[in-house]
Amino acid sequence: MRDxxxxxxxxGGCSGETQALLGVEGQASDxxxxxxxxxxxxxxxxxxxxxxxxxxxxxxxxxxxxxxxxCVEGSIALAEDxxxxxxxxxxxxxxxxSLCEQADYVLAMGACASYxxxxxxxxxxxxxxxxxxxxxxxxxxxxxxxxxxxGLPVIAVAGxxxxxxxxxxxxxxxxxxxxxxxxxxxxxxxxxxxLPSVEYRGCGTPRRIGMRCTGCTGPKFPNFADRPxxxxxx
Amino acid sequence: xxxxxxxxxxxxxxxxxxxxxDENDGRIAEAWCQGTMxxxxxxxxxxxxxxxxxxxxxRLCGICSTSHVVAATHALENAWNITPPPQAVRLRNxxxxxESVMSDARQxxxxxxxxxxxxxxxxxxxxxxxxxxxxxxxxxxxTRAGA
Numbered sequence: 446m447r448d449x450x451x452x453x454x455x456x457g458g459c460s461g462e463t464q465a466l467l468g469v470e471g472q473a474s475d476x477x478x479x480x481x482x483x484x485x486x487x488x489x490x491x492x493x494x495x496x497x498x499x500x501x502x503x504x505x506x507x508x509x510x511x512x513x514x515x516c517v518e519g520s521i522a523l524a525e526d527x528x529x530x531x532x533x534x535x536x537x538x539x540x541x542x543s544l545c546e547q548a549d550y551v552l553a554m555g556a557c558a559s560y561x562x563x564x565x566x567x568x569x570x571x572x573x574x575x576x577x578x579x580x581x582x583x584x585x586x587x588x589x590x591x592x593x594x595x596g597l598p599v600i601a602v603a604g605x606x607x608x609x610x611x612x613x614x615x616x617x618x619x620x621x622x623x624x625x626x627x628x629x630x631x632x633x634x635x636x637x638x639x640l641p642s643v644e645y646r647g648c649g650t651p652r653r654i655g656m657r658c659t660g661c662t663g664p665k666f667p668n669f670a671d672r673p674x675x676x677x678x679x
Numbered sequence: 680x681x682x683x684x685x686x687x688x689x690x691x692x693x694x695x696x697x698x699x700x701d702e703n704d705g706r707i708a709e710a711w712c713q714g715t716m717x718x719x720x721x722x723x724x725x726x727x728x729x730x731x732x733x734x735x736x737x738r739l740c741g742i743c744s745t746s747h748v749v750a751a752t753h754a755l756e757n758a759w760n761i762t763p764p765p766q767a768v769r770l771r772n773x774x775x776x777x778e779s780v781m782s783d784a785r786q787x788x789x790x791x792x793x794x795x796x797x798x799x800x801x802x803x804x805x806x807x808x809x810x811x812x813x814x815x816x817x818x819x820x821x822t823r824a825g826a
Contacts, residue, residue: 457718460693461741467789477823492789493816495796497688522716530695531715532688563723563738570719606741 449513449620451479452501453490454544456537457530457564457573458519458557461606463492472609479613483620485514499533502540505547514616515548517541517576520557520564521586524572538586541576545587549594550619551576552602552633554612559601559631561585575601577631597623601631611635688715691790691815693742729755742785745778788813788822 455463467473479485487493488510489501504510522529527536545551553559553576560580565573574585577599583589592598600623602615615633618624625634689696695716701709720739724732732751737744749771756763763771792813800806812821 455695457716459738459741459744461738461744463693464741464785467785477817480817487816490816491690492693493793494690495793495815497690499688520718522718529717529719531697532695534686563735564718564720566723568719568722570722571717573718605738 447511448486449484450488450511451485451490451514451516451616452488452505452512452544452548453516453518453554454498454537454541455491456517456519456541456558457522457571458555458562460492460518462518462554462612463490465606466609466612467492468609475609475613479616483617485616485620488512497533498540502544506543512544512548513550514619515544515551516554516612516616517545517551517558518554520561520571520573520575522571522573523586524570529571542586545576545591545593545599547594550597550600550616550623551593552600552615552619553577553631554602555607556603556605559599559603562605577601581630595622598627598631600627600633601636602633603630603636607636691793693740693790729758742782743778745774749775792819792822 453463465472466476480487488505489498491498501510505512519530521538521541522536523538527538530537532540556562557564557573558576560575560578561569561573562575564571565575565580577583577585577587577589577591578601579585587599589598597619600615600619602612604611607615614635618633618635623633627633684699684701686697686699689698695714697713697715699711699713700707718739720736724735732755733748736747736751739747752771755761792809793815796810796813796815796819800809803809811819813819815822817823
């Protein structure tokens with residue numbers, strides 16, 4: 446059996462999940478544990494890689510490497526054939542889609558990869574979508590019926606940013622076969638629900654960083670500053 | 680050889696960056712860089728409540744979020760003709776300084792250091808020491824210690 450591998454790709458986002466994972470308060474030890482203790486081999490990560498993605502992508506396409514866990518960060522830009530997020534001269538969404546097809550497990554890291562995020566708000570200039578959702582509507586880069594190599598939909602690890610320990614525990618949970626399954630918006634159980642309550646958006650971001658909810662999963666509150674229920678440090 | 684136009688996506692740049700260059704007789708004749716990702720924050724903010732700029736511009740960048748928020752704050756202060764109290768300015772400067780320190784550590788240990796491990800620097804006396812410290816991906820002792 447070949448080793449288990451991890452590939453991380455960054456799309457239309459701020460790379461906040463990467464920064465959370467590589468945080469200066471020791472968070473990166475979670476990622477190192479995943480590599481050293483759990484034995485997940487890091488194939489490529491935009492912030493850690495030596496070279497660009499092409500040789501690794503080629504090795505996966507040729508079947509010289511297997512992809513166990515694919516983490517996608519940032520929304521997928523579909524407008525104008527992907528010209529708002531390019532890689533190798535073409536829309537990056539093609540590379541992401543081909544990687545998704547090869548992965549055993551696909552995790553959408555953060556609100557943008559999960560649901561399109563803030564940049565998917567109207568007028569959505571880049572045509573941003575999430576991997577399997579667009580805001581709160583099913584279907585994004587991949588249709589809602591899509592399943593990964595191990596028969597799972599995209600695992601949404603929402604938040605802005607997602608704490609490092611949540612990211613790592615979501616990866617471990619996926620590798621165990623995702624016991625208990627996903628909630629109705631495709632989220633892993635360690636991610637607190639977000640949509641059900643306007644008053645308390647459950648990703649915890651507003652409370653944690655003292656900001657208001659940016660409405661990353663919902664198109665229904667375009668002017669959230671007008672809503673008295675969503676307060677600073679709610 | 681005259682290689683024509685070539686390009687490479689630049690990893691570890693925290694932002695999507697591509698470099699193009701033209702080669703002429705084995706030398707670089709011209710070079711360009713291109714940001715390859717656009718989200719259109721300016722367009723999304725049009726027509727929204729001004730306060731929204733404070734919550735959203737931070738999402739432009741995971742590394743320099745504070746700088747973007749402070750820029751948005753200055754824009755709002757200008758628009759509303761507000762002079763912030765001196766303590767607020769000091770606090771703001773502290774936040775920015777903290778962000779700079781964090782960015783320097785990240786930039787040095789994770790992004791810039793590994794670049795020096797490229798074989799084209801192998802002539803340098805410190806090369807073995809540098810590769811020991813920064814060898815990507817995530818193998819150098821200093822990168823790991825920083826983490």
